[in-house]
Amino acid sequence: MKSFYITTTLPYVNAEPHIGFAYEILVADVIARNRVGEEVFFNTGTDEHGQKIFNAAEKAGEKVELYVERYAKEFENLKNMLGLSDNLKFIRTTSEDHIKAAQELWARCKKNDDIYEKEFEGLYCVGCERFLAERDMIDGKCSIHQTEPQLLKERNWFFKFKKYEEKLLNYLKNPDVIIPEWRREEAINFVQEGLEDFSISREKRRLSWGVPVPGDDTQVMYVWFDALTSYISTLGWPEDKDGNFKKFWEEGHTLQLAGKDQVRFQSLMWQAMLMSAGIKNTNQVFYHGFINSGGHKMSKSLGNVISPQDMVKRYGVDGTRYLLLRHVHPTDDTDITLERLDEWYDAGLANGLGNLVSRVLTMADKYGVSTVNSSVGNVENNSIKKLDIQDYVNHIWELIQKVDKKIQDEEPYKKYKTDHDVAINIVSDLCTNLFEIAHLLVPIMPKTAGIIKNSLENLKKPENLFPRKD
Ligand SMILES: [Zn+2]
CATH class of the missing domain: 3.40.50.620 (HUPs)
Known part of the structure; x- marks a missing residue:
C-alpha cells in the first residue's frame, strides 16, 4: 500500500x-x-x-x-x-x-x-x-x-x-x-x-x-x-x-x-x-496565499479580524469549510468580509446546495420514487491531487447548477400531473445526480455529504441544511 x-x-x-x-x-x-x-x-x-x-x-x-x-x-x-x-x-x-x-x-x-x-x-x-x-x-x-x-x-x-x-x-x-x-x-x-x-x-x-x-x-x-x-x-x-x-x-x-x-x-x-x-x-x-479583510491584513487594532470561531458560529462547520475552500484562492491572497461571506453562503448553500437537496427529495417523497441508484460511476476529479481545491469545489457547484437547470428544463412537477411515470423517471435521475454530488462532497463537507446520502437512501427530506442569512 x-x-x-x-x-x-x-x-x-x-x-x-x-x-x-x-x-x-x-x-x-x-x-x-x-x-x-x-x-x-x-x-x-x-x-x-x-x-x-x-x-x-x-x-x-x-x-x-x-x-x-x-x-x-x-x-x-x-x-x-x-x-x-x-x-x-x-x-x-x-x-x-x-x-x-x-x-x-x-x-x-x-x-x-x-x-x-x-x-x-x-x-x-x-x-x-x-x-x-x-x-x-x-x-x-x-x-x-x-x-x-x-x-x-x-x-x-x-x-x-x-x-x-x-x-x-x-x-x-x-x-x-x-x-x-x-x-x-x-x-x-x-x-x-x-x-x-x-x-x-x-x-x-x-x-x-x-x-x-x-x-x-x-x-x-x-x-x-x-x-x-x-x-x-x-x-x-x-x-x-x-x-x-x-x-x-x-x-x-x-x-x-x-x-x-x-x-x-x-x-x-x-x-x-x-x-x-x-x-x-x-x-x-x-x-x-494570505486571507485579508476589507483590503487590510486582519488585526485587532483595525477591528477587522474574522476568526474561525466566528465563522463556525455563524455558518456551521460545513458552511465554514465550504466558504473557505471554495472562496479562498489556493495560491493568491483573498479578501473576505462578513457581508461577502453572507452573500457567498446564501448563493452557494442556502439557494444552491440546500435548495436543490430540498427540492429533489420533496419530489421524490411526493411522487413515490422507490429506490435510488447509488452507484457513483466515473465522477472522480483530479483537482485535489493537483492541489487545486477551489477548482474541485467549483466543479461540484457546476454540477449543482446543471441539475438545477435539468429541473427547470424537464419540469417534472408539471409532468407529474399528466404523465406520472415520466416524472418519476426524471426525479429518479435527479436523485442519482444528487448522490454523485454528495459523493464528491465527502472530502469538502463530510457531514453534509453523509446527511444527503442518508436522505437519499431513506428517500426522506432532511431538515433545512442551510438556513438563509439575509
Ligand atoms: Zn521583525
Missing part, C-alpha cells in the same frame, strides 16, 4: 488560531481525506518555544509552561471545530520526544561539520526571532514589524547554510518540489542571490525558553531549528519504534503546506538541515 505524509506548519502559540491557519489545515484535511486506498499520516501541532512566547506569557502574567499548555489546547480544539479527520496527529514542540529529536538532528548536523561557533554582533528583531539583514529593514526598522531592532552582541552557533547552495539548487530543479511554480522560482532566486550562514542558537542568559543545545549549557536552540524538526519528530524519528518514519518519510510521499512567507524556512533552511543530517528531502511543499 502506498503511504502518504501531509503536514501543516506548526502555528506559534502567541495568539489564538487565526483564519489563515484554519484555511491551511482545512486544505490539508481535504487532501488527506482524498487519499483513499493509501495509508495517510496527517500532522499538525504547536510551536511553543522562543522569545515571543516567553514575552507573551510574561505579559499575560502566566507561567510559560501553563501558557503554552492553554494555547496548545485551543489549537487542538480546531479538530472538532472544523470537523477534521479523526486520525490527525498533534505534535507539541515542548514534548520530551520532540526535544530529543531536535537535539539529535543538531548532533548529526554538527557531526557533519555544519555547525560552528561565532562571536556575532547584529540587529535583532524579537518579532522575527532573528537577526536582520539590510534588506529586512526600512528606515532602520524591521520591514515586517515596523519596530526598531536591538543591537546585540553574543556568541552563537551557526549553521553552514552557504555550503548547501549548490545542493539546494539541484533539489529545486525538480518542478514538483514547490507548488506553485512562481514560488519555486522565488526559492531559486533566494539561493542565487547568495545564502548566509544563520544563527541557530541563543544565549541562555537572555532566553531560557528553548531546547538546550547538546554539549553547551550556555545556549538554547533558535526556535526555528527546533520547530522544523517537528515534521520528523512526529513520526518517531530518530528511534522510529513504530516504523512510521521509514514508512511515511523515507518510503512515502511527503507534502508540507505553508503560507507564502515561508519559502526561505521550509524549502531552503529545512531542506539544508535535512541534507546535512543525511535525511531525505521533502517531496513537495505547497504555499498558499
Whole structure:
C-alpha cells in the first residue's frame, strides 16, 4: 500500500488560531481525506518555544509552561471545530520526544561539520526571532514589524547554510518540489542571490525558553531549528519504534503546506538541515496565499479580524469549510468580509446546495420514487491531487447548477400531473445526480455529504441544511 505524509506548519502559540491557519489545515484535511486506498499520516501541532512566547506569557502574567499548555489546547480544539479527520496527529514542540529529536538532528548536523561557533554582533528583531539583514529593514526598522531592532552582541552557533547552495539548487530543479511554480522560482532566486550562514542558537542568559543545545549549557536552540524538526519528530524519528518514519518519510510521499512567507524556512533552511543530517528531502511543499479583510491584513487594532470561531458560529462547520475552500484562492491572497461571506453562503448553500437537496427529495417523497441508484460511476476529479481545491469545489457547484437547470428544463412537477411515470423517471435521475454530488462532497463537507446520502437512501427530506442569512 502506498503511504502518504501531509503536514501543516506548526502555528506559534502567541495568539489564538487565526483564519489563515484554519484555511491551511482545512486544505490539508481535504487532501488527506482524498487519499483513499493509501495509508495517510496527517500532522499538525504547536510551536511553543522562543522569545515571543516567553514575552507573551510574561505579559499575560502566566507561567510559560501553563501558557503554552492553554494555547496548545485551543489549537487542538480546531479538530472538532472544523470537523477534521479523526486520525490527525498533534505534535507539541515542548514534548520530551520532540526535544530529543531536535537535539539529535543538531548532533548529526554538527557531526557533519555544519555547525560552528561565532562571536556575532547584529540587529535583532524579537518579532522575527532573528537577526536582520539590510534588506529586512526600512528606515532602520524591521520591514515586517515596523519596530526598531536591538543591537546585540553574543556568541552563537551557526549553521553552514552557504555550503548547501549548490545542493539546494539541484533539489529545486525538480518542478514538483514547490507548488506553485512562481514560488519555486522565488526559492531559486533566494539561493542565487547568495545564502548566509544563520544563527541557530541563543544565549541562555537572555532566553531560557528553548531546547538546550547538546554539549553547551550556555545556549538554547533558535526556535526555528527546533520547530522544523517537528515534521520528523512526529513520526518517531530518530528511534522510529513504530516504523512510521521509514514508512511515511523515507518510503512515502511527503507534502508540507505553508503560507507564502515561508519559502526561505521550509524549502531552503529545512531542506539544508535535512541534507546535512543525511535525511531525505521533502517531496513537495505547497504555499498558499494570505486571507485579508476589507483590503487590510486582519488585526485587532483595525477591528477587522474574522476568526474561525466566528465563522463556525455563524455558518456551521460545513458552511465554514465550504466558504473557505471554495472562496479562498489556493495560491493568491483573498479578501473576505462578513457581508461577502453572507452573500457567498446564501448563493452557494442556502439557494444552491440546500435548495436543490430540498427540492429533489420533496419530489421524490411526493411522487413515490422507490429506490435510488447509488452507484457513483466515473465522477472522480483530479483537482485535489493537483492541489487545486477551489477548482474541485467549483466543479461540484457546476454540477449543482446543471441539475438545477435539468429541473427547470424537464419540469417534472408539471409532468407529474399528466404523465406520472415520466416524472418519476426524471426525479429518479435527479436523485442519482444528487448522490454523485454528495459523493464528491465527502472530502469538502463530510457531514453534509453523509446527511444527503442518508436522505437519499431513506428517500426522506432532511431538515433545512442551510438556513438563509439575509
Ligand atoms: Zn521583525
